[in-house]
Amino acid sequence: MASSAKKDMRRPDLIVPYQEPSLGKPGENVEFSSTLSSTLPMAAIFTRNRYIGWASVVFSVQSWLGESEETTKNTSTPGYFTIGMSLMALAVTYLPMFLPPQGPRAATGTEAPAPVPPA
Template sequence: MAPKARAELVVPYRHVPAKARKDAGNIISQSLPMAAMFMKNKMLSWAALFLSIQSYLNEPINKEAEDGAQPPILKIVFALVAVLTCYIDVIFPQTNPTIKKAAQVATETIVSTAT
């Protein structure tokens, strides 16, 4: 049988949380939505959304607040705004005067040839 430990030799456990690492994913999830909005690139906006969700899910629970750091939910909102910005033409289509005039000429041509 193993000898029993003496009570005065037992050291209580104290949890020391690990230091936060600098994560490149956080930098990308902050800057990619802005690039997607500037370029109106749908693929970049979806990538920004998925990266921000991943950044949110990988965020440690007991993380200390840093100065100037965005909350992860704000990154998700920013990425959603980027997706909506890229698809705004579907919701509010623009009318180009040149295209409108070309459509009017085409309609007049079709009407005149049909009659």
């Protein structure tokens, strides 16, 4: 059997026409970029991952520059606040480099090796 000779199994009565999704109410429009710009700084602080910290800075600047007048009216936090949070998260990720942790378990890797017991 050739492929052109196969019977078309599509049924015209099951075709559903495309309907564009409604935007809903103006205040309900949640933007994914603003969600990322507010949650990535927290993830960077908790994990102390510098890559996530830099990504949070990029996403927060991008969402601040992409704000429209309607989103500034509907959001409770201004865009520059998310930039400040992401910069603070980035500073927290680099903090152990400038202020190393102190304490009995804080090993620097430069101390002498452990003594070898005599055989």
